Amino acid sequence: MKRLAALLPALLLSACAVGPNYKRPAALPPEQVRLTEALENGAVTPSPLPAQWWQLFKDPELDRLVTQALAKNTDLRVAAANLQRARAVLSEAGAARLPTSNVSGQFTNSQQVVPALSRTVTNDFFSVGFDASYEVDLFGGVSRSIEAARADAASAQAAVDAARVSVAAETARAYASACGFGEQADVARETEELQARTLDLTQRRLAAGRGTQSEVDQATVLIEQARAQIPGFEAERRAALYALAVLTGDPPAAIMDSAAAKCRTVPAANEPLPVGDGETLLARRPDVRQAERALAADTARIGVATAALYPKISLLGSTSLGATQFSNLGSAQSFGYSVGPLIKWNFPFSGAARARVRESKAVAEGSLARFDAAILNALKEAEQALARAGGAALREAALRRAMTASADAARLSRTRFDYGADSFLQLLDAERQRAQTRAALAQAEAARADAQISVFKSLGGGWETAKP
Incomplete structure (x- = not known):
């Protein structure tokens, strides 16, 4: 008994954890994480990204919807349950020390x-x-198991944060999409009303003997083309609303009585978007953090497998x-x-234990590759989103100028037609260009909102204020 008591401290003092000690991969140099698209992009600014970026759209209904989605979304509930499981596994691993x-x-x-x-x-x-x-725990098998479980729990927490980023962005996207299709349906109705007045004019001219049936047919074609677009836009608007309802944790039918169902104007962040820099982006993105913690866990499991050799x-x-x-x-x-x-002691070795060591090393190598891919993918998504946001802003600005010019041209052509200076074909062409430009502008507004939301999603914001 005395010999055993003397032996125990010696065993504890000589204990060591076999396997590699985890070291976070070295960060990329600043010039490789610089956001090139943000350098000369008038649609963005290097200011820090706010935690609740959706408030930049200054739309109370959007704020309400995102808040509800972050509280009730089913994907978030699944991610939270996975986090609780990972924490329980960590507690179980810690109990092995007792x-x-x-x-x-x-x-x-x-x-x-x-x-x-x-x-x-x-x-x-x-x-x-x-x-x-x-x-x-003479060779660290238990301590490595705890190390792996702790990293798994941190990875699960990052997965929850990534789910929050996605839910916030997709909720804003579904809301903007519903508003955009509603606006495009209204534009099609306005075009239908204008074409109806033109059709009435041509019919009266035909009745007075001053027009032709061909002019009436051409005006009919234009009004029916505008009318045919309305059902498609309305169907897409309702489809976006149903998706929005599920994102916020409600049955699809419940959304039809909300303020979102009445939205006909696409939300917009009219100020330059605050995007920060590349280093802050990588530190904030939950998927990068999730991949890094998974790499740490798999590195620790090499030690677990190695300890089984002793x-x-x-x-x-x-x-x-x-x-x-x-x-x-x-x-x-x-x-x-x-x-x-x-x-x-598993002796003599059958080869299975050593094979498990090689297997765990291969898994860690794969996790390192996934971590590198997560960094590259984060930078890629940010650059793509910034490029598209800049292009969408320029396209919308150009179409607004075109809309002003086409509206003036259509009014002038109608006045000249009334006084006999323009032919009916000239009037139809001017009105067709005005209608096409107005419809293109509505699509550009929706595309700009979608591009802005993609920027915020690629920046990985929206999870910072969540409760732990």
Whole structure:
């Protein structure tokens, strides 16, 4: 017993964790993470990204919808449940550092025939016991398991944050899409009304003998083309609303009574978008953090597999009380104990343990590749989103100028037509250009909102204010 007590501190002091110690991969140099598209892009500014970026659209209904989605979205609930599971696994791994024990109690009644005595002997035996064991983490298998579980929990937390980023962005996108299709449907109705007035004019001219049936047919074609667009836009608007309802955790039918169903103007962030810099982007993106923590966990598992190559040493101890009569339990004669070390070693090796080490190393190599890919993908998505946002802003500005010019041209052509200076074909062409430009502007407004939301999503914001 004294030798065992002297041996235990030596074992604990000599304990070491086998396997590689994790080191975070070196960061890319600043020139490689610079956001090139943000340098000469008038649609953005290097100011820090606010945590609740959707408030930049200054739309109370959008704020309400995103807040509700972050509270009720089903994907977020799944991610939160996965996080709770990962934390429970961490607690389970930590418990391996503690001794295990159990208490037992037993009563047996036995009967045996003794031929020499020509009679049956009956015996009763009462026993209670307490067993305890403790695994000495001599080669770090337990500590590496805890290290891996802790990294897994952090990776699960990053997955929750990534889900929040996606839910906030997709909620804003669905809302902007519904508003955009509503606006395009209204533009088609306005075009239909204008074409209806032109058709009425041509019919009156035909009745007065000043027009032709061909002019009436051409005006009819234009009004029917505008009318045909309305059902498609309205159907897409309702489809976007149904998607929005599910994102916010509500049944699809519930959205039709909300303010979102009445939206006919695409939300816009009219000020330059604050995007920060590339280094801040990579530090904020949850998917990068998730990949880094997964790499840390898989690196720790190399140590777990390596520790299996070495002996496992456990300290065992038990005490017991046993007597043929219950009243004698606790007497000196009923007491017994055992204590000592247990050494287990998988020897000779069959090759399976070493194969598991190679397997864990290969998994870690794959996780490193995924981490590198996450960084490159984050930079790629940001650059693509910034490029498209800049292009969308320039396209919308150009179409606004074109809309002003086409509207002036259509008014002038109608006036000249009324006085006989322009032909009917010239009037139709001017009105057709005005209608096409107005429809293109409505599409450009929707595309600009979608591009702005894509920028915010690529920046990985929207999770910072969440409760832990």
